[in-house]
Amino acid sequence: xxLDFHTHGKLAKKLPFSTIYTDWLFCEAKNAGLNAxxxxxHFNTLQFCELYGYLLGRSxxxxxxxxxENGLRIFPxxxxxxxxxxxxxxxxxxxxxxxxxxxxxxxxxxGKFLPFAKLMELFREYEVLVGAGHPYRAGGHIPELPEExxxxxxxxxxxxxxxxxNRQRTEELTYGLGKRLNKPVVGGSDTHQAVQYxxxxxxxxxxxxxxxxxxxxxxxxxxxxxxxxxxSMKVRTACILKRALxxxxxxxxxxxxxxxx
Numbered sequence: 001x002x003l004d005f006h007t008h009g010k011l012a013k014k015l016p017f018s019t020i021y022t023d024w025l026f027c028e029a030k031n032a033g034l035n036a037x038x039x040x041x042h043f044n045t046l047q048f049c050e051l052y053g054y055l056l057g058r059s060x061x062x063x064x065x066x067x068x069e070n071g072l073r074i075f076p077x078x079x080x081x082x083x084x085x086x087x088x089x090x091x092x093x094x095x096x097x098x099x100x101x102x103x104x105x106x107x108x109x110x111g112k113f114l115p116f117a118k119l120m121e122l123f124r125e126y127e128v129l130v131g132a133g134h135p136y137r138a139g140g141h142i143p144e145l146p147e148e149x150x151x152x153x154x155x156x157x158x159x160x161x162x163x164x165x166n167r168q169r170t171e172e173l174t175y176g177l178g179k180r181l182n183k184p185v186v187g188g189s190d191t192h193q194a195v196q197y198x199x200x201x202x203x204x205x206x207x208x209x210x211x212x213x214x215x216x217x218x219x220x221x222x223x224x225x226x227x228x229x230x231x232s233m234k235v236r237t238a239c240i241l242k243r244a245l246x247x248x249x250x251x252x253x254x255x256x257x258x259x260x261x
Contacts, residue, residue, distance in 0.1 A: 002033055004037040004201055005157060006160075009022045011245055017050050035072070037072065044109070048101055049101065052097065055074065063210040066094065080114075089188075117149060150181055154184075158200065160200035161196070163187075165232075187227070188202075195234055196238035200228065200231065202223050202224075202225055203226055
C-alpha cells in the first residue's frame with residue numbers, strides 16, 4: 001500500500017470547496033501511483049464538513065476508510081493548529097474526525113487555538129492517531145514542548161515540502177526526534193494540489209483498512225519511505241501553480257475551470 005500521510009482536499013483553506021477540484025485531486029493522486037492517502041484537511045478550512053459529506057456520499061466504506069470509485073483509499077484526518085505554534089495531525093474514522101472538528105469550533109481562530117496539552121486531552125477521548133506535522137518547519141515550536149508531552153504523540157511527519165527544501169536537515173532532525181521519543185516517522189507530501197503528489201510516500205508491505213491496523217504496521221516498521229528524485233521540482237512547481245490559481249480566484253476568475261478544462 002503506497003500511502004501519503006499528509007494531504008489536503010482543497011487548494012487553500014479560505015477558498016470555497018469545489019467538488020470538481022477535489023475529484024481532480026484524487027484522480028491525480030491515483031495517477032501518481034498512490035493507493036491511499038490520509039486526508040489531513042485543516043481543521044479551520046472553509047466548508048470542512050461539506051468536504052467530508054461529499055466524500056461520504058461518493059465512496060464505499062471499508063473499515064475506517066473511504067474507498068473511491070477509482071480505487072483510491074482515504075484515511076480521514078485533520079490538521080489542527082496549537083497555541084504554542086505548530087500543526088498536529090490526527091487520523092480516525094469519518095465520524096470521529098467530524099465530531100472532533102465540531103468540538104474545536106470555538107478554537108479555530110488565531111488567539112483561540114488550544115494549547116497542545118488541552119488538545120491531547122480532547123483527542124485521547126477518541127481512538128485516533130496523533131502526529132506532529134512538519135515539526136521543524138519555521139514558525140512551529142513542537143520540538144520545544146516538554147518531553148512528557150511529546151511522548152503522547154503516536155508518530156512524526158517527515159514532510160515532503162520540507163524534505164524538498166532541505167532533505168538533510170529535515171531527515172536528521174525528524175528521525176532524531178523519532179529515535180529519542182521512540183515514535184514512528186512516516187512520510188507525507190503536504191500537498192494542496194496534484195503536482196506535489198509522489199514527492200514522498202510511505203510504502204507498506206500490506207493493505208489495511210482500519211486505524212488500528214495502520215498503527216500496528218507503523219509500530220512494526222513494516223514500511224519504507226520513498227523520496228522522489230524529482231521532489232524539489234514537484235514542490236517548487238506546486239507552489240508556483242498554487243499561487244497562480246489563487247491569484248486567478250482573487251481577480252474574480254474561475255481557477256477550477258482554468259485548471260481542468
